[in-house]
Amino acid sequence: MPATSPTIAEIARAVGVSVPTVSKVLNGRPDVAETTRTKVEAALAHHGYRRRRAAAPPPGTGLIDLVFHRIGSPWATEIIQGVEDAAADRKVSVILTQLGGAYRPPDAWVEATLARPPLGVLLVSSRLTDDQRMRLQRRSIPVVAIDTDGAPPADMPSIGSDNWGGGLSATRHLIALGHTRIAAVTGPEQLLASRARLDGFRTAHTEAGLTVDPDLVRSGNFYIEAGYRAGRDLLSLPPADRPTAVFAGSDMQALGVVRAAQELGITVPHELSVVGYDDVPVAEWVSPALTTVDQQLATMGNLATTLLMDIVEGRATSTTRLNLTAELVVRESTAPPGAS
Amino acid sequence: MPATSPTIAEIARAVGVSVPTVSKVLNGRPDVAETTRTKVEAALAHHGYRRRRAAAPPPGTGLIDLVFHRIGSPWATEIIQGVEDAAADRKVSVILTQLGGAYRPPDAWVEATLARPPLGVLLVSSRLTDDQRMRLQRRSIPVVAIDTDGAPPADMPSIGSDNWGGGLSATRHLIALGHTRIAAVTGPEQLLASRARLDGFRTAHTEAGLTVDPDLVRSGNFYIEAGYRAGRDLLSLPPADRPTAVFAGSDMQALGVVRAAQELGITVPHELSVVGYDDVPVAEWVSPALTTVDQQLATMGNLATTLLMDIVEGRATSTTRLNLTAELVVRESTAPPGAS
């Protein structure tokens, strides 16, 4: 197979027909003799023909780019679901990209995107440089941020989440149950989302006249292992210092904490209450079912896609920045301290 | 904003420059005066310019289509991960499509695909009609099946899974533990994968001199709720008829069964052993950690992508159809019957 694919002119020459005839076969026009069509198709397949120039894209074949720093978590899956559903409604296709854990796309991503180009970009928990934004803007490619971290650039349309409120209501719930030694396992410290939730956690303590023991605040990434390690750590403290409840940064972290408790013979929720974050589908079905904070991740994906397509299609969009509320969902993993 | 986007000729006329100048700005060429560039960019943005004809695609900006009947399960997420990783290595982007639960793409999907067109298609657990295959073939768009169901068309390259072997080793494990009343909760009955695993389940019984009670074989979809319903059903049988072990069709089903057991006060694994299928990441972390069958889903996605790109790039591919083995992973959800 040659390095460069042939043009229709070369195919036409090889078969002994004219360029328009090859074009007709390529486009499935009916006015070609069956024998001619067969010969042309054979030559197209044999020479490995590929279009070098796309025709005007028919309506309904648009692309949008959905960019994650990392996929694979139920958290990402929820957002993907929301985006796919909205995209299917709008008849656009979704290119899914992950940045291998980085929170900033490399310039090579911008190159590839401009070469594509998509109708628009959905950027999940990631940042662009000013230069990258400018280059997309020049080519009229709008960007909408899906950002549970809560601080995309001021002039970028975005869908976010009320992290502070989520931290507040989760902690209020634990305090209302009677807990006074409550640990927090947060996401990465550099994320504003982690700080916002921790601030809500602190405020809930303050309003109840409680103080937060700094030794009970741990951080890590959002995956199960980090929750497991923090859980082992916290639950290995001397009994008097040990927390009676943990507010985790994700449902996956919460599962890690539950796992650690189980290994140490500490029962949830009787001897330890655990609150997760995200309300991923599995949270409802594990044992005990997780009390958690529903961030409405699928709705975020859905709204972001709708907002992006509204911008692409030039529809009036009054609200281009909004935060969804985070609602506490009480299940079985929380109870009064020392309950039985 | 007009319904159709302008051509560069119209932009040129609007700004009062020539067509080549607009072309240079669009392509980021340096030989344009800054004031001219600024004016042209403003006009491009203002008129909402979009390319109507793509240039020759630069190397390294290819697309592949990844088609699922339904995403959102950890099962799909594992495959997506494998595909994304391999695609990133090959510098191709992935368009993720779900068919809304259908196992055959509509003709509209073929239209959209031909209009794109991608370098190739990865089809997960889905089928094309002969006509659909032909139309893709005509345009030199290869298709590789990722098919845990095990029976793609004979001439389609595919990556599959040894379902029969998976069913056999899961059931042998339960029998070796001493179980004699073992239930099976399978996936949808029409899937060959379900039948292959059930055949392995039966053969394991036969070789041990046991018979399968048809009343202990249930089917449903692969999601948690189906496992939960089957579990409630099976565990509500009179104690003498009740199974002491369940072989589930997916880890999600297994979680549903565990949940049902827990609600009925039946402890796992002491009073009921449960084997899952897939070995999704969460299986290791739930309590009890699931004994399950590892299908190597991420590896399937990875190999399928590599195979597809080998075909696209005309590399010699000796093996175009292969099945990965399914390995039993023993954890905590299985034990001898009546153990304590």
Next chain:
DNA sequence: CTGAAAGCGCTTACAG
């Protein structure tokens, strides 16, 4: 059914 001719939306040298 076929293909010469005209046209489309660009891009590429290259003269000024």
Next chain:
DNA sequence: CTGAAAGCGCTTACAG
């Protein structure tokens, strides 16, 4: 830096 001219890889009427 700019743009007239030529060219690219197609597609679209339309005459035969």
